[in-house]
Amino acid sequence: MAELPDLWDVNISDWSNDSATSRFAPEGHQEQYIAFVKSLTSKPVVGVGRYTSPDAMVSAVRRGVLDLIGAARPSIADPFLPDKIRRGRLGAIRECIGCNICVATDPRGLPIRCTQNPTMGEEWRRGWHPERIAPAAKPVDVMVVGAGPAGLEAARALGQRGHHVQLLDARPEVGGRVIREALLPGLGPWRRVVEWRRGAIAELPDVEVFPASPMSAQDVLDSDARHVVVATGATWRRDGRGRSTGLPVAGHEQPDVFTPDDVLDCLESGQWRIPAGRVVIYDDDHYVIGGLIAELLAGRGHEVEVITPAPLISQWTQFTLEQERIERRLRDVGVQIHTRTTVQSIERDHVVVADVIDGGIDELPRASVVLVADRSPRTDLHDELLPALATGELSTLQLIGDADAPGLIAQAVFSGHRAAQQFGEAVDPDEVEFLREV
Ligand SMILES: Cc1cc2nc3c(=O)[nH]c(=O)nc-3n(C[C@H](O)[C@H](O)[C@H](O)COP(=O)(O)O)c2cc1C
Ligand code: SF4
Structure with a gap:
């Protein structure tokens, strides 16, 4: 079929691969497939792969991977991307960060949102322009x-x-x-x-x-x-109150019970305060942070168990098309996952957990605990x-x-x-x- 179409648009389904997030796929992540089609046809070939930087685009064309750059998310983050390249205003390009919040809102019937471009979806509704804004009548x-x-x-x-x-x-x-x-x-x-x-x-x-x-x-x-x-x-709550746990978690005030802010403080300062040994992470936030802390701690040699009341780990990331990849990565680094499980209490050397369906009680040994719950403004x-x-x-x-x-x-x-x-x-x-x- 090489010469049959007027143009080839090469894309490997499904959507979670096509629109992979930056956490799991680098810029140009489909190039090997696009280059294969390009090697078979004389017709123009277009491809996608979160092309945000002009250098990567030029490189792909020069290497003969494709003829035309497709850019869905990069154009959402900056609809003036081609214009800025044309005018040599490369520093002004508002590069997509690959978070897939645009994907998360679009199919759910919500007004589309973009982390980088707050005017996305509001061009008609609010009259917001991605580049221009009304000057103040009276600057103050x-x-x-x-x-x-x-x-x-x-x-x-x-x-x-x-x-x-x-x-x-x-x-x-x-x-x-x-x-x-x-x-x-x-x-x-x-x-x-x-x-x-x-x-x-x-x-x-x-x-x-x-x-x-x-x-x-x-x-x-x-x-x-x-x-x-x-x-x-905002500050991550210390008492474990989250989406499904409406009361403070008993025992949360003990030493070696941490919040995501504590873990981020360690990363920033380079002073690691999480004691060696098994960490139990309670994720009642359901977006990326719980899974990321699990991945981080496993990478630093901790035995890690994640519990979540949801039926899936990092459940909300189904909307950003990342959930399966997150779960696979956690399994790969040896993290034990307990879904539909909630915290009953934190004891000195273990956490009492309960099955959210039948109420069955279990105990998980712990050296430390990370509570990923709500944030307080x-x-x-x-x-x-x-x-x-x-x-x-x-x-x-x-x-x-x-x-x-x-x-x-x-x-x-x-x-x-x-x-x-x-x-x-x-x-x-x-x-x-x-x-x-x-
Ligand atoms: C918000 C959003 C909506 C999309 N809708 C469609 C669609 O309706 N049909 C389709 O074939 N691809 C759709 N895509 C996929 C894109 O066309 C593109 O193939 C994919 O995002 C990878 O390109 P990129 O890395 O440049 O974003 C959508 C992507 C996004 C981010
Ligand atoms: S929401 Fe995130 S992935 Fe989507 S275009 Fe904006 S920055 Fe890129």
């Missing part, structure tokens, strides 16, 4: 406290609108949860959420960034800021500033991102972008804030 000084995904995006988009922005963060490096989570196995590309925004902010004349600048409410009030956006993020600064809003000392005060509602990085970026788009507008909470087809 805005202080954004917290430079995680929400704060970075809010500061960037407010700056693009022409406001004078001060972006502050308590930590020595901007990026918040993203740079921490990107330390987990395979999540390195997620850093692009921070890198692109840091680069975009550097181009803006009126956005100043101050890392290592913890702010108290008094510090904020002592400054000239009259418009404040609080993006202080950090609202202290916002709450302490609220009275200043009432007295008129502050003109506006907004709470955004995980500090408002802990969720996906995509939701934090969206929240930051929306805060910038709606800045200065009176939003009627009783009105639907986007267009609907009637």
Whole structure:
């Protein structure tokens, strides 16, 4: 059939292979199959494989792998990708991070979301353009406290609108949860959420960034800021309350019971605090973090058991097409998985677990425990500033991102972008804030 079609579009099904995430497949991961078809035909060949970098694209064409680059997710993350390449604006490309949040929302009938591009799916509904944003009618000084995904995006988009922005963060490096989570196995590309925004902010004349600048409410009030956006993020709960466990887990306050924040602190500082021996991970979050911590700890020589009340490990990652790959990887590194299992209590040297169907009790020996449960929004600064809003000392005060509602990085970026788009507008909470087809 080599010469039969006018063009070959080579793609290896199913969708979980075609749209593999960056954690499991590198850029150009289908090249061996595309190159095989190219070797048989003189007709043009197009292929996909999360081509985000112009270097990889040029290399694939020069190596004779294909003639035309297909880019689905890279074009979702940056619809102006070809235009930026044409104009040589390579640094301006907002590269897809390969997280598949776009995939997760699309077939479920939800408005599509993209971690990198908060305007995705909102072009018509809200009139948001991926590159342009309405200039501020009256530029003002805005202080954004917290430079995680929400704060970075809010500061960037407010700056693009022409406001004078001060972006502050308590930590020595901007990026918040993203740079921490990107330390987990395979999540390195997620850093692009921070890198692109840091680069975009550097181009803006009126956005100043101050890392290592913890702010108290008094510090904020002592400054000239009259418009404040609080993006202080969230903290993983220590008591084990999660999606299905509504009460604190008995025994959670013992030593050697950790949260994902503790594990990320170890990774960041290089000081490993998890004692040698068996770790029991309780995953009542169901997205990637529980499985990633299991993979990490197994890689560091721990015996690892993961328990989850869900019927599948990392159940929500079915929507990002990763669940089977995650489960396979955990099996490969020797992690024991107990599904439909919940924690009854944490004892000194074991965890009492219960089968969620028949209530059967079992005991799992443990040296340590990691509770992957809910996250609590950090609202202290916002709450302490609220009275200043009432007295008129502050003109506006907004709470955004995980500090408002802990969720996906995509939701934090969206929240930051929306805060910038709606800045200065009176939003009627009783009105639907986007267009609907009637
Ligand atoms: C949100 C989303 C929706 C998609 N919908 C379709 C579809 O309806 N039909 C199809 O053949 N491929 C669909 N795809 C697959 C893409 O066309 C493409 O083959 C795949 O994402 C791999 O290319 P990429 O690495 O450039 O993203 C979709 C991909 C995404 C991310
Ligand atoms: S949601 Fe993630 S995978 Fe999809 S286009 Fe955006 S960055 Fe890429």
